[in-house]
Amino acid sequence: MRRRRSLLPLAATLLALTVTTTWTASADHVPGTGPDVQQGVVRSGDTPIGAAEVTLYRAGDRPGAPAEALARGRTDGAGRFHLGYHRPADPRAVLYLFAERGRGGPVGLAAVLGSAREHAGVAAVNAARVDEVVVNERTTVAAAYALARFAGPGGISGGYPGLQNAAAISHNLADVADGGVARVLATAPNGAETSTLPAFNTLADILAGCVDGQTCAELFRLAGQPGQPEPANTFEAAVAIAHGPGEHVGELFALAAVRSLYRPALPAAPDAWTLALRYTGNGHEINGPGNIAFDADGNAWVTNNYQYAADPRTSVCGSRSVLRLSPTGEDVPGAPYRGGGLYGAGYGITLDPKGDVWVGNFGFQGSGCPLDPSRLYRSVSQFGPDGAAKSPAEGWRSGGIVQPQGTVSDRDGSIWIADCGGRSVTVLPHGDPQAARRIAPPDGALVKPFDLVVDGNGQVWVTGNGSDSVLQLSPEGEPVRTVTGGGIRNPLGVATDSRGNAWVANSGVVPLPCEDGTPTGLADAVRDVTQRVPGASVTVVGPDGTTPDQPFVNDGLFLPWGIAVDGDDTVWVANFGGHRVARLCGTRLSACPPGHRTGQPISPPDTGYTFDGLSRNTAVQIDPSGNVWLANNWQTVPLQTNPGGRELVVFVGLAAPVCAPLIGPPQQP
Structure with a gap:
């Protein structure tokens, strides 16, 4: 068999953690006990997966740092699990679940619980506080794509803000509370308006055939990337596809027909397995x-060229925000920001080392706008990190801009x-x-x-x-x-x-x-x-x-x-x-x-x-x-x-x- 180098050795890492029983844990508690409880169910479609080993992890807080196993349990005949653990004090800690049916077996499903942090004044999606979660093929695809870039020998890990933001973005794809499609993906301007929703469901179907025990060897062969070992289970296969979305597209699409669980699905193979x-x-x-x-x-x-108007026949002037x-x-609270001479900004925007934002006022406006842009396109605007304008009402006009x-x-x-x-x-x-x-x-x-x-x-x-x-x-x-x-x-x-x-x-x-x-x-x-x-x-x-x-x-x-x-x-x-x-x-x-x-x-x-x-x-x-x-x-x-x-x-x-x-x-x- 041709050897392939894995893009994300997470599955092998998780296997090592569970097989050796050498848990990375805080000194003040024993994994699997504690006052906090995480409950849920592991399913494939509507079918519960019993006797699955479920582990709750805290991701490493810097690149290469080992993941910490907080709790472990086994699902009952209805696929349900109940894990006691100590919630990390760090509000930026990212938690995730991994379920495998048989240690080292081909079935590995994941769900990202997220973090409890505050993001720039906005409460991030706080799935870590969801008492009941579902782990299935959809949550696995969401975790694999959103966290595709955060792995190493010790499991999922990364620094702020990349890891935390990736965890939150996974919840734009899958809803871990019910294992369904997240609201952002399910509704406009996504939903029925683009191909992402059926592509997401088709990827889940590609995994489902292996979870059912039918297509694992073929899935791992097709998902593996040149020069890397083949994936060890379904989660690692999903990550490999996320890293090489243009490889074996048609052959992977054919696997989705083996066990079609999620709808709507793609009617034909895409150009690549990307999710946008x-x-x-x-x-x-x-x-x-x-x-x-x-x-x-x-x-x-x-930057925003024009004032907002939904009707393309409405003449618009330059945006002032x-x-x-x-x-x-x-929107971050308080945004969008106005003032400072903003008008019809084009391609120019940058942050300086102090976090101030600078915007070039090109003077874009639609035909029919009564304003003279030549009076407005000779400046740049400056804003503080909080969005407060630092430039005067006419912008900074020095230097012949x-x-x-x-x-x-x-x-x-x-x-x-x-x-x-x-x-x-x-x-x-x-x-x-x-x-x-x-x-x-x-x-x-x-x-x-x-x-x-x-x-x-x-x-x-x-x-x-x-x-x-x-x-x-x-x-x-x-x-x-x-x-x-x-x-x-x-x-x-x-x-x-x-x-x-x-x-x-x-x-x-x-x-x-x-x-x-x-x-x-x-x-x-x-x-x-x-x-x-x-x-x-x-x-x-x-x-x-x-x-x-x-x-x-x-x-x-x-x-x-x-x-x-x-x-x-x-x-x-x-x-x-x-x-x-x-x-x-x-x-x-x-x-x-x-x-x-x-x-x-x-x-x-x-x-x-x-x-x-x-x-x-x-x-x-x-x-x-x-x-x-x-x-x-x-x-x-x-x-x-x-x-x-x-x-x-x-x-x-x-x-x-x-x-x-x-x-x-x-x-x-």
Whole structure:
């Protein structure tokens, strides 16, 4: 049998804990006793699973820390269990259940109970306090996907906030109180509006065949990843699928028919076994989300192009608010925030080392808005960590800011701004608007600057959408070189990796609506695009400005716009068309599937990771739990009176986590 390396050795770890009877436990109590009680039932569909060994664990509180077994019991003939334990005093402690039928056997089911912590003033889903829980295939899939990135030799473990947020997000998929579908997944803008609900149920059915004793060998063979040992049980198989969602898709789909328990289910195999959720905040605020930045608690700060109006025929002016959503998609109390000169923010948003938030006011507005945007698109806005505006009512206007787009902080707290309408970059040294300085390279070297990023050496890379170029600046703001060639064509987003490389998303066709450009011109340029345009690609620029002879291309790169690098240095690309996100192998080949080269697609090369809940995406960003966030910026067929998209889309557990806030290159938590 071909050996495969496991992506998540959790099942083997749990087996070791239960077989050796050497429990990791606090000195002041014995596992299985205590004043707190956790009850529940283990089922497969509606069928109880008797004589199952159920263990309650506390996850390790830092990467690699061993999980602590708090209690163990066995289910009765009705599948019920009753566990006494001592509840951890730490409100951030994450608890989870693991049930196996026969020690070391192929059946392993899990449920995440969560934590009792307060998240940025919002009580997180406190499933740890649910007295009665159900452990079944649905809760297992939810646990496997949400916690896919938190495992090691000692079991589930991770630091704050990634682990806690992942636990809460699992409850957006499955309801552990009854083993059913969670409200977020079951209702709009998810539910019947996207394919995620039937995909989730189909994954549960794939596990059910093995739980019934029929398909385990085939499931483990198909779920296993190249170079890793095959999964040991159903939970580990689900985690392996979450890590390699594009592998053996059709063959895994066939296993779902063996024991169909959960409905609705997929009628045909998907492109990949991803699970994505759409978030809308309070339901009447998101309209044209442009970009996303995460704070130290994992909350998402989001720019918003337009005032909210549900009817696309209603003329809207620029949004005067910045959004802040919790990791589970609700408004943080007090959000959205207003003031500080906000108007029609675009792609520019960043957090500085103090936690202040900076937003570039591009001046987006729908056709028919009576306001003159030229009076409003010459500033950036500054907010404190609590959302209070720090900039004046007209925003910070120093340094010649014109139609600002990309906005980024360096580690010294200097704020760098791409002046899309000014052929320049503005820097606020140490965040001081009074010391603002305009950096203008020779005419023609930087036209329509859109995005910028700071690498590990403090150098700034700026894309020139209208000049087919990338400008490299020294940490002091002096132009170092202008990079052309290597396939750079109508570039938009730029991201840096841990090795100092700059990754550039080449749209190939998108003309930005700054200088003499208009949103109507942008819409005309992309309206009839039905397949990847010839210039759609990604270019990697080395620290010394060198580029490969040819850019990286595949059909996952449809109309590249946003780009991000995750904690494994793999590269994610959002598309302004095609309803897909692409993942590429980065320069750290050890983090890629065996045999992959830099730039080679990890997502399916013919499609990328598609999702029918995507529209026209600008930003892609990675949070501390390994979730991939995308901004549904425009409607697929936009009316220019009110073209904005209405959702953020979150692919659950698909990437390697990134520390937040992101200042400089990505770092693993």
